[in-house]
Amino acid sequence: MKFLKQKLDTLKKNGLLRNLSVHAHTIDFSSNDYLGFSRSVAFGKAFSKELNAEKIAGSTGSRLLTGNTLEIEALEEKIARFHQAESALIFPSGYQANVGFLSSIAGRGDTVIRDEFCHASIIDGLRLGFANTLKFTHNNYTDLDAKLSKASGEKFVIVEGLYSMDGDIPDLQMVANLCKKHEAHLIVDEAHTGGLYGNRGEGMVVEQGLESQVFARIMTYGKAFAYQGGAIIGSEELRQYLINKSRAFIYSTGINYSQILGLSLAYDFVEKAEEERYQLKENIRYFRQAIQGKPSAWIDSHSQIQGVRIPGNSAVMEKSVELKNAGILALPIRNPTVAEGEERIRICLHAYNTKSEMDGLIKIVGR
Numbered sequence: 001m002k003f004l005k006q007k008l009d010t011l012k013k014n015g016l017l018r019n020l021s022v023h024a025h026t027i028d029f030s031s032n033d034y035l036g037f038s039r040s041v042a043f044g045k046a047f048s049k050e051l052n053a054e055k056i057a058g059s060t061g062s063r064l065l066t067g068n069t070l071e072i073e074a075l076e077e078k079i080a081r082f083h084q085a086e087s088a089l090i091f092p093s094g095y096q097a098n099v100g101f102l103s104s105i106a107g108r109g110d111t112v113i114r115d116e117f118c119h120a121s122i123i124d125g126l127r128l129g130f131a132n133t134l135k136f137t138h139n140n141y142t143d144l145d146a147k148l149s150k151a152s153g154e155k156f157v158i159v160e161g162l163y164s165m166d167g168d169i170p171d172l173q174m175v176a177n178l179c180k181k182h183e184a185h186l187i188v189d190e191a192h193t194g195g196l197y198g199n200r201g202e203g204m205v206v207e208q209g210l211e212s213q214v215f216a217r218i219m220t221y222g223k224a225f226a227y228q229g230g231a232i233i234g235s236e237e238l239r240q241y242l243i244n245k246s247r248a249f250i251y252s253t254g255i256n257y258s259q260i261l262g263l264s265l266a267y268d269f270v271e272k273a274e275e276e277r278y279q280l281k282e283n284i285r286y287f288r289q290a291i292q293g294k295p296s297a298w299i300d301s302h303s304q305i306q307g308v309r310i311p312g313n314s315a316v317m318e319k320s321v322e323l324k325n326a327g328i329l330a331l332p333i334r335n336p337t338v339a340e341g342e343e344r345i346r347i348c349l350h351a352y353n354t355k356s357e358m359d360g361l362i363k364i365v366g367r
């Protein structure tokens with residue numbers, strides 16, 4: 001079709017055409033499998049041992065119709081307890097959790113203020129709702145204060161526990177204080193902190209003891225939890241509200257038994273992952289030490305997400321091909337995903353990366 005071909009050609013001309021690739025047998029500095037459970041044979045064995053042939057098929061409907069089960073309710077209670085909250089409501093993905101939550105929580109006349117670097121699922125959720133939305137300059141709390149002063153109706157602030165492009169962590173206590181000052185509700189997306197922070201992987205909100213100051217948390221299960229899905233964590237009233245008002249919850253089939261089982265096991269594995277969390281911290285420390293004195297433009301991050309700026313879409317693409325040829329997977333982030341000049345090789349560190357893998361990567365990107 002002519003119109004599609006024209007649009008695809010334009011993307012190609014601008015160096016922005018996306019393609020699906022299979023990345024097998026590469027040294028992984030790209031996946032979100034931070035703790036390594038998606039490659040864990042122990043996880044796979046536990047999963048297959050528990051599978052019940054009679055319960056493997058679909059859930060049969062929306063949870064408000066026939067898709068609700070005792071197992072999913074028990075899992076939600078387990079999730080709520082784990083994160084030291086009153087309730088949890090599961091969605092089939094983190095994206096759907098954000099869309100289902102944010103499109104319904106604020107209405108006409110209300111105001112939602114988000115950090116400018118928030119994830120696409122947050123932006124899309126807000127687009128589907130009717131509230132006024134504002135964004136504040138990344139981690140700039142003077143700007144947030146000013147925006148909150150102008151906000152009307154019920155007020156909400158959304159930040160992430162850790163930002164996925166720069167690997168930086170916001171000052172959550174400061175954001176919570178501003179929310180208190182302006183009587184706003186604080187929402188924290190824990191996609192990149194769930195499973196990693198807190199003694200048992202409960203996330204950044206628990207790590208910082210802010211549970212009572214946070215209105216809702218978004219937990220996603222495709223990263224450190226090495227599974228699939230998302231949940232909104234908060235009060236019992238919030239759960240009841242979403243069951244009644246979240247269209248993405250009401251009009252979509254509930255997750256099936258194998259997903260419930262996988263998620264429950266993911267929680268068991270994450271809870272016991274002290275060694276993996278320790279190893280990841282060690283790898284972050286090693287990596288930061290190893291890049292000291294290397295002239296490249298490293299991003300200033302102390303988390304599992306690292307990166308090196310290589311300005312220009314074609315320059316960053318070339319570097320990622322060089323890495324690929326060396327058997328290393330570390331993907332380029334191009335403009336417009338990041339601002340012009342901020343193009344970079346994004347590096348995700350994992351508990352399972354070895355020192356020699358990190359040295360090999362640094363040798364290529366650090367010159």
Ligand SMILES: Cc1ncc(COP(=O)(O)O)c(C=O)c1O
Nearest residue numbers: 093094095119121189191220222
């Ligand atoms: C901050 C943030 N929120 C939500 C999501 C969506 O989660 P999922 O991949 O489970 O749909 C992501 C995924 O990258 C994310 O980074």
